[in-house]
Amino acid sequence: MNQPAEPTPHRRAALAFIFVTVMLDMLAFGIIIPVLPHLIVDLIGGSIARAAVWVGAFGALYMTMQFVFSPVQGALSDRYGRRTVILISSLGLGVDFIVMALAPVLWLLFLGRAVSGVCAASFSTANAYIADIVPKEKRAAAFGMLGAAFGIGFIVGPALGGFLGHWNLRLPFWVAASLSLVNFCYGYFVLPESLPKERRTASFDWRHANPFGAVVLLRRYPQVFALATVFFLINLAQFSLNSTYVLFTDYRFGWGPQAVGYTLGLVGVCSGLVQAVLVRRLMPKLGERRMILIGLSLCVLGYLAFGLAPTALLFLLAIPVFCLGGLAGPPAQSMMTHQVDPHEQGRLQGALTSLASLAGIFGPAMFANLFALFISDHAPVSHLPGAAFVLAAMLLAVATLVAIRATRHVPQTAHPDDVSLANVQPAMGDVPTPGIPSPHSAEQTR
Template identity: 80%
Template sequence: MDQSPTLAAPRHRAAINFIFVTVMLDMLAFGIIIPVLPHLIVQLIGGSISQAAVWAGAFVTLFMLMQFIFSPVQGALSDRFGRRTVILISSFGLGIDFIVMALAPVLWLLFVGRAVSGICAASFSTANAYIADIVPKEKRAAAFGTLGAAFGIGFIVGPALGGFLGHLHIRLPFWVAAGLSLINFCYGYFVLPESLPKEKRSPRFDWRHANPFGAVVLLRRYPQVFGLAAVYFLINLAQFSLNSTYVLYTDYRYGWGPQAVGYTLGLVGLCSGLVQAVLVRRLMPKLGERRMILTGLALCIVGYIFFGFASLPWVFLLGIPFLSLGGLAGPPAQAMMTHQVDPHEQGRLQGALSSLASLAGIFAPALFSNLFALFISDHAPVQHLPGAAFVLAAALLLIAGLIAIKVTRHVPAAAPLAADEIVPTLPFNDFPSESIPHAPPEQTP
């Protein structure tokens, strides 16, 4: 493996371990509050589910607006000063912010806390840049897939634990999330080495590139990257149908409370984990990057159709495996983009992608939450379709698939790779991969 000169073999392994743990703990911290945040909003405003849906959408929009503004700044800072500092500041800031939200007695303070979370939540994109620093090109798809392991473990345990803790006290998940983030900061302070040597860093911090619009200029310099970034944007836009409406939709349609929501989200994480642990690295050498992207998008469309039209809970649950198989699309698409970008621009690339996800998050929550509220109201244009948000998500992924077909049409078929060429060096490589749950890194908090 072509390792960064700053990382000797033992420290390289420790660094990979930390990135895995960092993403897992951050996802666990975010996952814990998923089942309870909408219900806390209902409690603070004393309103109905439809009113809470609008407020929940506003919370997600605020979070993503902060991400849209600050992700390019974080990416440019990591290119200039290294990944380690950005990751550590992120973890510490999130820990303090979760404490503020745990204590928030009024809605506006919870709203401010969510804004700070959006500013601090840099570890996801910076972790991706870290992986691009130290993993060679031919192994990045598998490495990005394995980062999905962290999301999977966090997303399996987080919502289930959050549902259980929220049943005990609605504020308790925020305290546990704060503890996890601060533990992660302490672990990283003593363990994490730098991945980007000084000679490969950007020579200066440039505000022209450290803004969401300047970041798009970077994408336009690479035509295939720009096209795949459009696919990435649409995938994230569709994803927000879940972020914005899942909790309230399942409450409205099936009467699920925090515990049921937590357990089903845990099932989503488990299924996604199996996809990432078993299928990504096994199918990658057989299908190649292009076919795996298209296969993942097609299966994800089927999952959203199940979610949108399921009138019974067991039919809704049938959509989870298909939605999880959509995780096949993310790692190869992300790997294809990193192949074409210089080392000193990997942070900016990941920041630009985070900005696109954030841009989707600015508009999508209001779109999907208001669409949900409309279709459960007396003024619904089509009766008995409370899952209209998921139907729209399926349509967006269909458009993404058509774009992906066009921008990857000249990608050559992948040559078969040996097993050791597609399995990154990660903490659990000594164990059977089938025993480890994984999930795709496409969930924006």
């Protein structure tokens, strides 16, 4: 087996671009987080409870599009390369944000979310790009660096969106469009291809480029399939935040777009520290299995605290606990890439994104309607507006039990995951043929 080649300035620039791509895309999505629900309220002229139902419908539509098209994008990147998919994604998102900024009626805004779901491939393809160029023993830390990029975008995006939305609810959409188009131009001139033609799949196979064919791929790898189940439950629970955070904090604590933006900025700070610092430092000490189980357990505690916090202060104090749950994502993602053939990394990413999207089809409507029920006069339990977060904690408790069983034979020793943008080495020599949001991070609060 050949040793990985020494890093070149070209490769370093490529990894830096992937980092910037994820950060800019997260920034673009983060900017609209504090304003999209309020824009829906304005367009329908309805109550918060009615708007919550529409927010759930928007989320379900977005994820339905991702469920259908993510395997297609993964298979296309395996066949035609990562660069093409990333560039088309950035360009499509830029144009789509412009359409949403101009939307005078709800149905056009609804259509814009559908197009966003089709185009949002850069997160999953970025992970496949990392699997192409980073050796196996360093991937967990590399995925942690991508998580840090999410965190940086999440720090600035919602805070900026809340500030801009204070002046005009549509202004954040224009800024998001500009960021996506700048990212396209940057990638067009900087990004090299990570998957050479001789290492790509021979043809594009529609049997595998669909959500159900993608699940068949997961079933070929038993440990991957079990971890994918954990992955699905994580993403399903995440939609309790995606679909209710803005309206819940407005109802419970009276927070407007600006306060929501600042608190989501706090989430970004904590998440960035976890992904960029703690993952890399704790991996050699804890190993992949312990990191996954500790992260899931902290997620359970975080969701319970969100749902049951009686005051805004206690809600804020729960944010660092919840963000520590991010310790589970990078090692789980790394573990799955180890099990899959190198030339199928794009299909693996597409399959995992489809699972996240499947969670997104049911999650937003389920949690948004649960929130609406528990703030209505027909609530089965009085004064429990955080019921959606309590349900999320229960789902993560199940995910923890599945992870315990799925990883019971994983050694406790860890690889020395000392990765930075400056020292990542391409893994082309590690495998016969090179070929995953973090979806837990990739799906944003909406």
